[in-house]
Amino acid sequence: MTASTVDVLLPLGLDTPYSYLVPDGLALVPGDLVTVPLGSRLMVGCVWPRRGDAQAKEVDTSKLKAVKKRLDHRALPPDLIKLIDWMADYTLAPRGMVLRMALRHEENPSPARERVGVRATGHTPERLTAARRRLLDVMSDGFVRAKTDAAREAGVSPSVVDGMVDEGALETLVLPPPPAAETPDPDHATPTLSEPQAEAAAAMVEAVKARAFSVHLLDGVTGSGKTEVYFEAVAESIRAGRQALILLPEIALTQAFLDRFTRRFGVTPAEWHSGVSTRRRGRILRGVAEGEVQVVAGARSALFLPFRDLALTIVDEEHDPAYKQEDGVAYHARDMAVVRARFSSSPIVLASATPSIETEVNARRGRYGRLALPLRFGGAKVPGLAPIDLRKEGPPRGRWIAPRLQAEIGQTLEDGGQALLFLNRRGYAPLTLCRSCGVRVKCPSCSAWLVEHRFRRRLTCHHCGYNAPVPENCPACGEKDSMVPCGPGVERLQEEVQVLFPEARSLVLSSDMTGGMERMRAELDAVAKGEVDVIVGTQLVAKGHNFPGLALVGVVDADVGLGQGDPRAAERTFQLVHQVAGRAGRGATEGRGFIQTHMPEHPVMQALVKGDRTAFYETEINAREEAHLPPYGRLASLVISANEGPAAEGHARRLAASAPRAEGVRVLGPAEAPLAVLRGRHRWRLLVRAPRGFDLSGYLRAWREVAPRPTGNTKVSIDVDPMSFM
Ligand SMILES: Nc1ncnc2c1ncn2[C@@H]1O[C@H](COP(=O)(O)OP(=O)(O)OP(=O)(O)O)[C@@H](O)[C@H]1O
Numbered sequence: 221m222t223a224s225t226v227d228v229l230l231p232l233g234l235d236t237p238y239s240y241l242v243p244d245g246l247a248l249v250p251g252d253l254v255t256v257p258l259g260s261r262l263m264v265g266c267v268w269p270r271r272g273d274a275q276a277k278e279v280d281t282s283k284l285k286a287v288k289k290r291l292d293h294r295a296l297p298p299d300l301i302k303l304i305d306w307m308a309d310y311t312l313a314p315r316g317m318v319l320r321m322a323l324r325h326e327e328n329p330s331p332a333r334e335r336v337g338v339r340a341t342g343h344t345p346e347r348l349t350a351a352r353r354r355l356l357d358v359m360s361d362g363f364v365r366a367k368t369d370a371a372r373e374a375g376v377s378p379s380v381v382d383g384m385v386d387e388g389a390l391e392t393l394v395l396p397p398p399p400a401a402e403t404p405d406p407d408h409a410t411p412t413l414s415e416p417q418a419e420a421a422a423a424m425v426e427a428v429k430a431r432a433f434s435v436h437l438l439d440g441v442t443g444s445g446k447t448e449v450y451f452e453a454v455a456e457s458i459r460a461g462r463q464a465l466i467l468l469p470e471i472a473l474t475q476a477f478l479d480r481f482t483r484r485f486g487v488t489p490a491e492w493h494s495g496v497s498t499r500r501r502g503r504i505l506r507g508v509a510e511g512e513v514q515v516v517a518g519a520r521s522a523l524f525l526p527f528r529d530l531a532l533t534i535v536d537e538e539h540d541p542a543y544k545q546e547d548g549v550a551y552h553a554r555d556m557a558v559v560r561a562r563f564s565s566s567p568i569v570l571a572s573a574t575p576s577i578e579t580e581v582n583a584r585r586g587r588y589g590r591l592a593l594p595l596r597f598g599g600a601k602v603p604g605l606a607p608i609d610l611r612k613e614g615p616p617r618g619r620w621i622a623p624r625l626q627a628e629i630g631q632t633l634e635d636g637g638q639a640l641l642f643l644n645r646r647g648y649a650p651l652t653l654c655r656s657c658g659v660r661v662k663c664p665s666c667s668a669w670l671v672e673h674r675f676r677r678r679l680t681c682h683h684c685g686y687n688a689p690v691p692e693n694c695p696a697c698g699e700k701d702s703m704v705p706c707g708p709g710v711e712r713l714q715e716e717v718q719v720l721f722p723e724a725r726s727l728v729l730s731s732d733m734t735g736g737m738e739r740m741r742a743e744l745d746a747v748a749k750g751e752v753d754v755i756v757g758t759q760l761v762a763k764g765h766n767f768p769g770l771a772l773v774g775v776v777d778a779d780v781g782l783g784q785g786d787p788r789a790a791e792r793t794f795q796l797v798h799q800v801a802g803r804a805g806r807g808a809t810e811g812r813g814f815i816q817t818h819m820p821e822h823p824v825m826q827a828l829v830k831g832d833r834t835a836f837y838e839t840e841i842n843a844r845e846e847a848h849l850p851p852y853g854r855l856a857s858l859v860i861s862a863n864e865g866p867a868a869e870g871h872a873r874r875l876a877a878s879a880p881r882a883e884g885v886r887v888l889g890p891a892e893a894p895l896a897v898l899r900g901r902h903r904w905r906l907l908v909r910a911p912r913g914f915d916l917s918g919y920l921r922a923w924r925e926v927a928p929r930p931t932g933n934t935k936v937s938i939d940v941d942p943m944s945f946m
C-alpha cells in the first residue's frame with residue numbers, strides 16, 4: 221500500500237512539516253498552498269520539499285489526515301522556499317514562523333468582488349423611451365462598460381440598464397479585475413545623467429542583463445542622485461518584462477519616493493507596507509505572483525512576496541537600522557535580501573551615502589562591486605560641519621542652543637533660508653524629577669524613566685507605551701508643584717526656538733506625533749515647499765529627504781548614543797549626523813552644519829568635522845578588527861526573560877554553564893540587561909562571540925540540544941548578528 225503523501229509546513233511555531241495524504245486526482249508540488257486539517261480546524265499551509273532522509277522514513281499512512289484542497293491562485297516560488305529554509309537555519313527561528321511572514325496575507329484572502337460589464341447585442345427593442353435611447357446611443361460603439369459606467373455616461377438609472385439586459389438589447393459579461401498596478405513606462409521621462417551617474421547606471425543595467433547574482437554598493441554622497449541612477453536599472457528590468465523590488469527603510473518617506481517614481485515612470489509602483497489596506501495587499505500579492513506587478517516599493521516585509529520573475533532588488537539607505545527586525549523572527553532585511561537575490565540568481569544594489577561597516581568591508585574586499593558617485597548632482601557642495609565645544613561655549617543653564625548656533629540660525633533666517641535642528645530625543649523632556657526629594661518618575665513595568673510629552677500632556681514609556689498624566693504633586697514625598705522636567709526633547713527644543721525666534725514658523729518632526737502618516741506626509745511636504753522656517757526633528761529627519769531650501773543644520777547633542785557600551789554607537793552616530801547634515805545645501809544656497817559636542821576630539825567628531833569619510837571608516841574598521849567585532853568576528857545575543865528576576869537569572873546561569881566548548885568561541889555573561897525590566901519581564905543577557913567564518917547558527921543549535929529547557933514563563937530569545945545591545 222503506497223498511499224501518496226506530502227509534507228506541509230504550517231505557519232506556526234513548528235520547525236518541521238507534517239505529513240498529509242494526497243487525495244486521488246490532486247497533483248501537488250512544493251510551494252503549492254493547501255488547506256489541511258489541524259486538530260479540529262482547517263489551516264493554510266505550504267507543500268514543502270522533502271529533505272533527503274525524510275523519504276526513507278516509514279510513515280503509518282493509516283493515521284494521516286488528507287489535504288483538503290489546493291488554493292489555486294498561487295504558490296510560493298522556489299527561491300522563496302529556499303529563503304525561508306535558509307532564514308530558519310540561520311536565525312534559529314522555527315521554520316513555520318518564517319513561513320508565516322510569507323503567508324500572513326493569505327489567512328483571509330478576501331475574494332475579489334466580481335465586476336459585471338455590459339455590451340450592445342445589436343438587437344433594438346420596438347418601444348424605446350428617451351432614457352433607453354440615450355443608453356443605446358452610448359453603447360452603440362460596441363465597447364464593454366461596467367454597468368455603473370454605462371448608466372453614468374448615459375445619464376440614466378442602473379435600472380434602465382437592467383431593463384435593456386432583460387429586453388436582450390444588452391448582454392452581460394464578467395469583467396476582468398482591474399490590474400493591481402499599472403505598467404510603468406521605462407521611457408516616460410528619462411533623465412540626462414552626469415558622467416559618473418551614467419557610468420554607475422550602465423554597470424547596474426549590465427548586472428540586470430546578466431541575469432546572475434551580483435551585489436553592488438551604490439556609494440554616493442548625499443544628494444548625488446542615487447535614486448535617479450538606480451531607476452535606470454529598474455527601467456531595464458521593466459523593459460525585459462521582469463520584476464524589481466525596491467526596499468525602503470521608512471514608510472513615512474514613501475510618498476516623496478512614489479512621487480519621484482511617478483515622474484520617472486508615469487505610474488506609481490505597487491506600495492507594500494503595513495499602512496496599505498488588506499484588500500489592496502491581497503491584489504498586489506496576486507499581481508506579484510502572476511508577474512503582472514512589475515515594481516514593488518516597500519518595507520522589509522516585501523522581501524517575502526512571491527515574485528514570479530525577480531530581476532533586481534534595490535535596498536535604499538542600506539545602513540538604516542530599521543531594516544533589522546527585532547521581535548519575532550530576528551532578521552536583517554538587507555542581509556536576507558542579498559540571500560534571496562542569490563537564490564533567484566539576480567543582482568542586488570545596496571545604496572547609501574554612509575554604508576554600514578559590514579557593507580563597506582565587503583566592498584573593500586571586492587566581494588561587492590562599488591559604484592561611486594563622489595559629487596552632488598548639479599555641483600552643489602556637501603555642507604561642512606563646524607564643531608561647537610559645549611564645554612567652552614555652551615548655552616546658559618536650562619537652554620540647549622549655544623550662542624554661536626543661535627547667531628547662525630538668526631543669520632540663516634534673515635537670508636531667507638530654512639534651518640533644521642536635530643536631536644534624537646522624542647517628547648518634551650527625557651526625565652521628570654521631584655525638586656524636593658529627588659525622586660524620578662519611572663515606568664511601572666520597565667527599567668526606564670518616563671518621558672514627558674507635552675502635546676499629549678502625558679508621561680510615556682518609550683519601551684512599552686505605558687502612559688500617565690504628569691503628576692502635579694510628587695508621587696513619593698507629596699510635595700506640591702515640585703515636579704520638574706530635566707533635559708531636552710524635541711518638543712522642548714521647539715519651545716526654545718519660539719523664544720529665541722518668535723517670528724519664525726517652527727515645526728517638530730518626530731515619528732510619534734499625533735495625526736499619523738497623513739499628517740507627517742503633509743508636514744514633510746510643507747517643509748519641502750518652504751512653508752516652515754525652523755524644523756526640529758528626531759532621526760526621522762536623517763532619512764533621505766530632499767528639502768531644497770534647507771541652508772543650515774544644527775546637531776544639538778552629537779554625544780547622545782555614544783559611549784553606552786554599544787559596539788555600533790560610533791557607526792550609528794556618524795551615519796546619523798552625516799545624513800542629517802546631508803539634508804542641507806541641496807538647492808541653490810550653500811549649506812552649513814554645526815555640531816554641539818562635549819568631546820570634539822572624539823574620532824567620530826573629528827571625521828565629521830573634517831568631512832573625512834575615509835578617516836571614519838579607517839578608524840572604525842581597525843577598531844572592529846582589533847576587537848574581533850563584526851564583520852571581523854561574529855556575535856549572537858541571548859536574552860533570557862521571566863516574570864521573576866531570580867528565575868531569569870537562574871536560567872541564564874544554567875544556560876551559560878551548558879555552553880559547548882568550541883575553538884575561539886566565548887560566552888560572555890550572564891549579566892543583567894541594560895534594560896533590566898521590560899514590560900514587566902526581567903531580562904538577563906548572554907553574548908556569544910565567535911571567529912569570523914564560524915558557523916554560529918550551527919553552534920547555537922547544538923547548544924540548544926544540550927541546554928536545560930526553560931520552565932514556567934521563562935523564555936530565551938536568540939538574535940544572530942544583533943544590532944541592539946539593550
Ligand atoms: N540626472 C539628474 N537629472 C536631474 N535631476 C537629478 C539628476 N540626478 C539627481 N537629480 C536630482 O538631485 C536631487 C538629489 O538626488 P537624490 O535624492 O537621488 O540623491 P541621493 O543620492 O539619494 O541623496 P541622499 O543620499 O541624500 O538621499 C534630487 O532632487 C534629484 O531629482
Ligand SMILES: [Zn+2]
Pocket residue numbers: 663664665666668681682683684685686899
Ligand atoms: Zn514601560
